[in-house]
Amino acid sequence: MTRSAYRALTQELLQDVPGRHRAVVSPTEPGVVAGLGHLDPGIGRGEWRIMVADGATAKAGEPLIEIVGTAGELAAAEDHVLGALGYAGGVARRCRELRSSCPTGLRIACGGWKKLPAPLKPLLRAGLDAGGVTPRLIDGEFVYVDKNVVRLLGGVEAAAAGAAKLDHGPSAVQVTSAADAVRAARAGVGIVMVDTGDLATLTAAHRELDAAGLRGTVVLAFAGGVTSDDLVAVWRAGAEVVDLGRAILDAPLWDLHVEVADPAG
Structure with a gap:
């Protein structure tokens, strides 16, 4: 059976609908606006009027964008607005929720953006920005050395030395034990990343760094399957x-819809 050529069926259905029409994009639930800078009204998608700003908190039913155009243009616009705002807004809302349950003094970062497909990364960054979460462990430049690179270089001391030669700011080195945390600090790293998801290892790293007189020389970071329920325990363990x-990254989409309203004036 031969597959038929692609057809824009909705556009065919609407091609004889006369006049210009007005539609409104709004959420079905409260949320955080994000991703507006990545919308592309393009050609043939009507005239868009953005009514909110990134970072704003929106109520259910609150107008976010007004679109005016032909019936076909409104249908085309719907295909391009919901995904971007829904994804970035979902990330922003999750970030706000996490920050509200985070102890004062504990910085939340999201380095997982590296794992996403390239087309999604700008929307994730927009959601992080609107939600108040940084994609970086610290502000400014630094060299991140993950545990596989540490292993390939021959250990934390060699990794710290190699990162220092790059002259690109402090180094962040992943470790899996308290002993390696101390070795990394003695080798001059700026950030010790306990990337095990094990609070006992984090606690031991904090304690042994303190006992060695090195705790004040490094930033202690933690990662590995952490959820909102773990944040207080992570802070108490010394991170x-x-x-x-x-x-x-698993944040649900912010649910939005496009509704055709009264005819355009």
Whole structure:
């Protein structure tokens, strides 16, 4: 059976509908606006009037965007507005929720953006920005050395030395034990990342760094399957930064819809 050529069936259905019409994009639930800068009204999608700003909190039913155009243009616009705002807004809302349950003094980062397909990364960053979560462990430039690179280089001391030669700011080195945390600090790293998801290892790293007189020389970070329920325990175990992945990346879409309203004036 031969597959038929692609047809824009909705456009065919609407091609004889006369006049210009007005539609409104609004959420079906409260949320956080994000991703407006990544919308593309394009050609043939009507005239768009954005009525909110990124970072704004929106109520259910609150107008976000007004679109005026032909019936076909409204249908085309719907295909391009909901996904971007829904994805970025879902991330932003999750970030706000996480921040509200985060102890003062614990920085939330989301390094998991590296795992996403390239087309989604700008929308994730927009959601992080609107939600108040940073994609970086610290502000400014630094060299991140993950545990596989540490292994390939021959250990934390070699990894710290190699990162220092790059002259690109402090190094962040992943460790899996308290002993490696101390070795990394003695080798001059700026950030010790306990990337095990094990609070006992984090606690031991904090304690042994303190006993060695090195705790004040490094930023202690933690990652590995952390959820909102873990944030207080992570802070109590001594971390200054927590790197969240799936807890943010699995955020549900912000539910939005486009409704045709009264005719355009």
